Amino acid sequence: MKGSYRIVVQNNIVQFKLQVNRNITIIRGDSATGKSTLVDMVRQYSLNGQDSGVNISCEKECTVLVGVRWQSEIASIKNSIVFLDEGLEFISEPAFAAAVQASDNYFVIATRETLFHLPYSVKEVYGLRNVTRKKKYQVFNRIYSEFYPLYDEKMVRIKPDVVVVEDSNSGYQFFSALCEKEGIRCVSAKGNSNIYKVIRECGDETIMVVADGAVFGPEMERVLAFRKAKKVVYFLPESFEWLILRSGLIDGAKVQEILEHPYDFIESEKYFSWERFFTALLIQETKGTYLQYSKSRLNENYLNPKEKRSIGEAIRQLVENGQTS
């Protein structure tokens, strides 16, 4: 499935509005914000349709996954948005991740549990908040609730003492060259799950974490928690390949169109994460050119002054705009 979908779930008591942009969306946050109520309303509608008294407005069918026979249930659901409430232990299992990967559905999962087997984006982790405004002539008091991004951190302009790059290949080689010019120490964490260990080993330095935001969701909470003791800032573009595509080095109106609304081009069944899609796109777009891209080893042409400057400019623009991605 591809696309971005607006979902409105409501009854006479409460209305939830959410936008689902890619295959995995996580809902967490404080207790008593309505996560279970939302999933339960989708369940009621899924079982009884309009007769439930619940109304769902969405281009795609919305349903729930509830039981022990989840594997056969997932296999039978097609082209839908599937909601899961907390209390389902299988969601942290590799088998569930494999089923999500093979599925053409989108999944909205209410859980605080860190799901290390699922590559979800830092941008698709949401809380729910009450946005009800009292109206003078309101007939009944419906509660209005909507998603808000939990990790909506603005990038700050800061010169770090050390840059920790998740990658050990092309991305690291590029950021390493960039840091060398600025006299900043650059360290490869050799994988997302090692970033917190590198942070822990750093002293009283300002640390900048550079990772692929498209898949960094599971690690974000753990790394963010270290801010209790360390000075940590983040730079989380969708991926290094996305940065190159944004830099303008790759010609083509098609690339620009994709970057403007990627969800309309990324088939979830084919690409488990947007990071994989942008890697495939960059490889395809640079094939046979002087910028031919390989993830395992950086083509040295990306380190030429002009190319390095273009990618650096893409980074600068994100920072100027206060965006992490």
Add this chain to the structure above:
Amino acid sequence: MLRIIFGKSRDIIYNTSMYFSNVFQKEWLDDPYVRKMIKGVDGSEVLGDYLIKSKALGLIAPAQLSGGVKTLILTYFLPEKIFNASTCGDNCARWFLDMSKKQDRTINLRHIMDFGDRKMDIQILNNGAVVHSMSELVDVAADYL
């Protein structure tokens, strides 16, 4: 003292909401401490044995309390059991610390709950360490998630 097991563990009651629905005793709602927790987390008021007035949902049954407050109530009344406290948001953290002052409680966490900037005494059962602040807790917990 509050004790925490981080990560997956055996003998944990994972689906606390379902468990609550099946073991609930109406006397639980008479307890002033439970009423305070329900007010503090859900913003709801207990009216009777099976009746709660929720600001958001109107009149509700105990089974419609939030997942977080259900886990708090279970941990409060059944200290010999270990519940999955990742069903609780950070707004439940202070209640776990508070109820563990009088009697030890053990919870299971599969994420890093933010206990805030307050001073705390928490034993991490994965390695036995006792931590006194969030920064100390994060330092230990990160390895067990």
